[in-house]
Amino acid sequence: MTIGSFYPPQRTLMGPGPSDIYPQVLQALSRPTIGHLDPLFIGMMDELKQLLQYAFQTQNTFTIAVSAPGSAGMEACFVNLVEPGDKVIVCRNGVFGDRMRENVERCGGVAVMVDNNWGEPVDPTLVAQTLESHPDAKIVAFVHAETSTGALSDAQAIAKLAREHDCLTIVDAVTSLGGVPLLVDEWQLDAVYSGSQKCLSCVPGLSPLTFSEKAVAKIQRRQVPVQSWFLDQSLVLGYWSGEGKRSYHHTAPVNSLYALHEALVLLQNEGLENAWKRHKDAHLELREGLEQLGIEFVVDEAHRLPQLNAVYIPDGIDDAEVRKTLLERYNLEIGAGLGALAGKAWRIGLMGYAARSENVALCLRALETTLK
Amino acid sequence: MTIGSFYPPQRTLMGPGPSDIYPQVLQALSRPTIGHLDPLFIGMMDELKQLLQYAFQTQNTFTIAVSAPGSAGMEACFVNLVEPGDKVIVCRNGVFGDRMRENVERCGGVAVMVDNNWGEPVDPTLVAQTLESHPDAKIVAFVHAETSTGALSDAQAIAKLAREHDCLTIVDAVTSLGGVPLLVDEWQLDAVYSGSQKCLSCVPGLSPLTFSEKAVAKIQRRQVPVQSWFLDQSLVLGYWSGEGKRSYHHTAPVNSLYALHEALVLLQNEGLENAWKRHKDAHLELREGLEQLGIEFVVDEAHRLPQLNAVYIPDGIDDAEVRKTLLERYNLEIGAGLGALAGKAWRIGLMGYAARSENVALCLRALETTLK
Numbered sequence: 001m002t003i004g005s006f007y008p009p010q011r012t013l014m015g016p017g018p019s020d021i022y023p024q025v026l027q028a029l030s031r032p033t034i035g036h037l038d039p040l041f042i043g044m045m046d047e048l049k050q051l052l053q054y055a056f057q058t059q060n061t062f063t064i065a066v067s068a069p070g071s072a073g074m075e076a077c078f079v080n081l082v083e084p085g086d087k088v089i090v091c092r093n094g095v096f097g098d099r100m101r102e103n104v105e106r107c108g109g110v111a112v113m114v115d116n117n118w119g120e121p122v123d124p125t126l127v128a129q130t131l132e133s134h135p136d137a138k139i140v141a142f143v144h145a146e147t148s149t150g151a152l153s154d155a156q157a158i159a160k161l162a163r164e165h166d167c168l169t170i171v172d173a174v175t176s177l178g179g180v181p182l183l184v185d186e187w188q189l190d191a192v193y194s195g196s197q198k199c200l201s202c203v204p205g206l207s208p209l210t211f212s213e214k215a216v217a218k219i220q221r222r223q224v225p226v227q228s229w230f231l232d233q234s235l236v237l238g239y240w241s242g243e244g245k246r247s248y249h250h251t252a253p254v255n256s257l258y259a260l261h262e263a264l265v266l267l268q269n270e271g272l273e274n275a276w277k278r279h280k281d282a283h284l285e286l287r288e289g290l291e292q293l294g295i296e297f298v299v300d301e302a303h304r305l306p307q308l309n310a311v312y313i314p315d316g317i318d319d320a321e322v323r324k325t326l327l328e329r330y331n332l333e334i335g336a337g338l339g340a341l342a343g344k345a346w347r348i349g350l351m352g353y354a355a356r357s358e359n360v361a362l363c364l365r366a367l368e369t370t371l372k
Numbered sequence: 373m374t375i376g377s378f379y380p381p382q383r384t385l386m387g388p389g390p391s392d393i394y395p396q397v398l399q400a401l402s403r404p405t406i407g408h409l410d411p412l413f414i415g416m417m418d419e420l421k422q423l424l425q426y427a428f429q430t431q432n433t434f435t436i437a438v439s440a441p442g443s444a445g446m447e448a449c450f451v452n453l454v455e456p457g458d459k460v461i462v463c464r465n466g467v468f469g470d471r472m473r474e475n476v477e478r479c480g481g482v483a484v485m486v487d488n489n490w491g492e493p494v495d496p497t498l499v500a501q502t503l504e505s506h507p508d509a510k511i512v513a514f515v516h517a518e519t520s521t522g523a524l525s526d527a528q529a530i531a532k533l534a535r536e537h538d539c540l541t542i543v544d545a546v547t548s549l550g551g552v553p554l555l556v557d558e559w560q561l562d563a564v565y566s567g568s569q570k571c572l573s574c575v576p577g578l579s580p581l582t583f584s585e586k587a588v589a590k591i592q593r594r595q596v597p598v599q600s601w602f603l604d605q606s607l608v609l610g611y612w613s614g615e616g617k618r619s620y621h622h623t624a625p626v627n628s629l630y631a632l633h634e635a636l637v638l639l640q641n642e643g644l645e646n647a648w649k650r651h652k653d654a655h656l657e658l659r660e661g662l663e664q665l666g667i668e669f670v671v672d673e674a675h676r677l678p679q680l681n682a683v684y685i686p687d688g689i690d691d692a693e694v695r696k697t698l699l700e701r702y703n704l705e706i707g708a709g710l711g712a713l714a715g716k717a718w719r720i721g722l723m724g725y726a727a728r729s730e731n732v733a734l735c736l737r738a739l740e741t742t743l744k
Binding site for chain 2: 001002003004005006007008009010011013015017018020021024026027028029030031032033034035036037038039040041044047050051067068069070071072074075079099102103105106107195197203204205225226227228229230248249250251252253254255256258261262265268269327333336338
């Protein structure tokens, strides 16, 4: 049997990611591949580092993109920073906090959980109490913007508590980077990872990552080698260093990095504040329309992510049937619920290039017609 | 300071990879992104699995592409198959055998090394002797086609010895897949990984991977969880299974998978035997021209890889200067030596789309002019 070329349809992507990709990013993606040690490619990587520093609002020298998806970015933080026996306070208010626990345990660390209900932000008071009762904790890990629920946590407050107890922070910024304020240096966050396919509107497969000097120092003090060769950041740093001589580690995903460079150039040209405002504006438009349809949000207004709107499926509505109609009739993708919210909620993404009035209008009209 | 878009030049890539990309693959890469749980995308992944089975010449159900480069594919084999305390016989005749040792040790395994000189194939007699003296060994790991030296080892013979001693095999086929015969089922190889950016002429960033039933059974018998969450193939399998319901693991690199699908469609249309012959023919053309220039091969004729030609740099020639001229004047990339061959050899790749007479002609003429 002979298999032919694959021609995907043109969807509008308003799920939890991948988000709609900027046309310019798809163009950049298909530019001619050059060698990963070509001087012109190395120059591009140096620019990419600067663009990532801008996006993260950091001066951290260690600011790169992991050559794999966000879940590998998460793992890069844990395998490098957690040593066997290290106690890590892990905040869990959705799927990704639990994945952090898995990571801690697979590194031989001890996870102490701080639990909040799905849809709620992490409660800093609980974090403070847990730090008090575990004075030997080394790290506090939490999700800034929970993709499974749409809740935004107060990264600045949690990081301040962690510092007061001499703990480093590991922060999941997969869905927050580019969509809401994330100020790595001002908030003194130590290890922050993200994904290319959310509010940056780049193709999936890369994980932006930044480590503070304190995080790098902990890695350098390690007694036990990092359990992953691929994610050992002491090796990767030699590859990303702009100091002329570049040591070979792995073959960079050349074309995907072109795409990330282009997405970050677009973010730089728009300006971070404008991008945050655009996400907020699109969210307010969507909220108004959803409220008119009688649809309710999972998360309290004060902690709602503009770029990820988790809403309850109205009573008597067939979840899968609605999403199928949206996809097949309107070429519109919205996200299903995940984990505790599976079958109970939809997740409507307004990420990056998707955060535009035309998408909000399409989504509201298509939902209204389908729900009738 | 404002950073602009990046426009790479059109190079001819004749190094150790990435190789020249098929134009059709770059086109496929930039097709519209769709969701990674979209039914049409799931259908594409099912086709991709069949195409990979053809390329690997296997019926293995577990045949996927790891969402990260070849070095992550290598790690996926070791973290899943090596349990703490397992003894692994590792054949080392170049850079990548040594990386295998690193992987074994980081998994808590015990590596027993079988060493051959750089440029030589793995010696099956040495493997047999080592198996005799280590009856408790569980796995034999070796590189089929050493990218650092251009030597081809006898995978069939080594795998037969391993089976006779009840050992599984882990095989690095990064540079062999699509370029020389690799018959996973006929040779009864157990865990085989490759890279997208070599003889498949796809963009870098993905690692084709196949596990035999015996390999899957060893994973299922594990007492200790796999140390990597991202590379835990018992989780990944749920994501790639074609059984309708797909469990979320990570966000697939959607566009890169379009590209791999297209590269494998091209391989299917050409036919594996024809692709092997095309690599061989291009190699013979190149060899004739190099011999006329008085340039000598690192590897004996009997074990030479057609797709990766390691040759000694002639006496009195400035390595870096020649490669710079080729790159800047001819937009032609050839590879530097790696490890023990750094500064002593060049690596001229004829991989995938690059294995064509026009490339051989360009390379020979440009080298001749530059070396004068």
